[in-house]
Amino acid sequence: MAESQQQQQQQPSSQNHPFALRPGGPSPSSTPQPQPQKAQNSIYDLVSDDMPSYQNPRTPSGPGLNNTNGTPTFSPPQPQSPTLQQPQSYGQGSSRFPSQLYQFPQNESGPSSSGPYTDGPRNVQPLFAQHSGGAGAQSSRPVSRGAPNMIPSMPTGGSSASGPSTRPTSAANPNTARSPFSTPITSPPRQRPHQILLINPNSTRSMTEACLTSIRPVLPPGIEVTGYTAPYPAPTAIESTTDAIMSTEAVLRDLAKHAASNGETVQNFDGMIVACFSKHPLIDALRESYDVPVIGIMEASLYVARMIGGRFGIVATAARSKIFQDDAVAAYGLSHFYVGSESTHLGVLELETRPREEVAKRMGHAARSLAVKGADTILLGCAGMTELTRAAKDAVRDEDGRRTVNVIDSVEAGIMMMASLVDMGIPTSKKGVYKGEKEGRRTRGQNWL
Template structure:
């Protein structure tokens, strides 16, 4: 058999040579590795040269890093403080770094090396002093310091290092960090930028009753926020004095639409530059839907505005209506709005809107007649007994402060507390519109409320 090895040896495999191993033999390192490292039985990158002999052995495996004495990756016996005795495989100066391009001699021992003694394992802990002791990196996962059940507790470093001195705890709330102020979870307040003009809402009274318009504006004056103006509008004669029936609602819709069209802007988006339109009728008035088709600004009625507000304030709401007809109309409106699950019912005071409005203005002292107070109080108590925690004054004629006070006093607790809310329908409608104006969202024109003007004019109907 040849005295030399073939040039291709499997990395880490046994030598096919039958040549007896000498006591000690030096092998120069090859300078051409072609970008690939091959590890021999003793961890050196080697390649046989012609005329050289490779000792056969049965220890062809990769050498673990721990067999180099537990030193760091930059350890070098040639540097000051290093010692060749720390490496069981090297008699002369040698470095653990890459040997590509080096040509120093490597001594191969005859017998397998002795395993070094096992090094103690240190816990991976991010506490103070433990990183310097065990050489752990700063990226180790921190252990829980709160002592909660089910979480791993931090190892006491004094067990591993008797002279360990823990650092001071400067967390807020501790003895050492008590003087440091805790960080507030609240940010600094923000304010809205100044507006060029206040928001303007047009309150539309579809009846010809001017006293009703003044009553609603008087109740709104104390609660209007800054940068908000409400302008009242009263329908002209021959508009009905009340919208109690379907005929009243149909007649008032046609008259108001014709009148407001005179004040529409050139682009047809709104009426006289108003930001929103409020229909002051506690019913599903057809004027609401007609205005949404004609204009782009938000349009709502006081019925739906009060329903949404009451739904957000309590779990069940009840409505105080005027007449029995109005009670049936209100029940149907709540059912169509999809809020019947949160509806505690409706109770009427058996008085028309004109009678309630007249009774509130007759007494100069500002107090309601005793008969009106009793009826309002009786309806409020019945609704509360049914589970209502929010009451809605179900008519624009009940928007006066006297009627609202009568309902609040009736449901007051014996200790003076008032646990049930009373919602003014006109006030709720104004506040809902103010929120929509602030959001800057118009009426959607993709579906049902798409503009009707072009289609009507295409049919030759230019009456509006």
């Protein structure tokens, strides 16, 4: 009995034992302990010593072992306080293509003095992000209940600052509650907003205004969008291959006048969007001419459709547009996920000149036909349809009012996709098909742009 009591007094506390099982990991003891030898013919022979969550809690004899029957003993789980992590110090945001805000020159005479970047004498300003909600707005995201609520929120680029976190903790014991969710992080402020040029390759200025109006409520923070309307002799609508070639030539020549001195972009813009739902030749031409990312709204909406649905269809304008879209989807390699297009049998300009009820009815009929074909995602196949998105959404609602079929506004998809590319700071690759063409034309003596 004396030897047993003496041996129990010499047994170290499981709180300081390096192999004690704990809900928060190994013991915080800083005293190194020798690695015990592994006993044979034991259940612990089946457990790897490399596993951090389960260690052999005993030695061959003495501490951690019941000397009567040789069974292991464990210490009761002890709560471990989580370590308060201070927020990291983030530097100021940077841009891949830094430049100063550019003001385009304006002439004093003639009706065309406003230039392609402004709306006549009204001097349209670039679009800024519009924010909804205030400091009291609540989020529906899952929260971490294991972290203390003393970590301040990171500053954001928005106009309103958020206060300290008020995340809930466990009412019984806040130190023992473990959550798989970490403390949220927010973006650091930027030195300047990212500036995107929205290019309407036809000469209909009202279509440019409609695109800007539709994207204003959904602009991400820190994004400015400036509209550009193709100058004369660009066509008023892109409905044929000839229209696409003529608009490409007009826009390419005009933008070359405003190119930055380093040739990377057009003045201060960090990215350019071609707002024409087609595989427009202007997209590749701008990628050859400049380094900033350039995308088309059809290409952007196709990729978005592939991420949120299994099959997609397109609401087209005229019958010829339907054929063009079929060919473009095949060129992008997405025919397997494509159920087809449905034409509204309306021209591009008729989307504005025809009665709004008639246009909405035609779009709704085309959207329902695509849903019957199996499309769970429907793309609006013209930038002029952006103001009638609601008509297509209402047409594909279920009988109980739910909307199980997505409808994508191609202009909005282009803005969101471009904002992501600009935030990543990724320019257009210049090794391969988009290698600059200026040097080759200069060598041939054809530097006409």
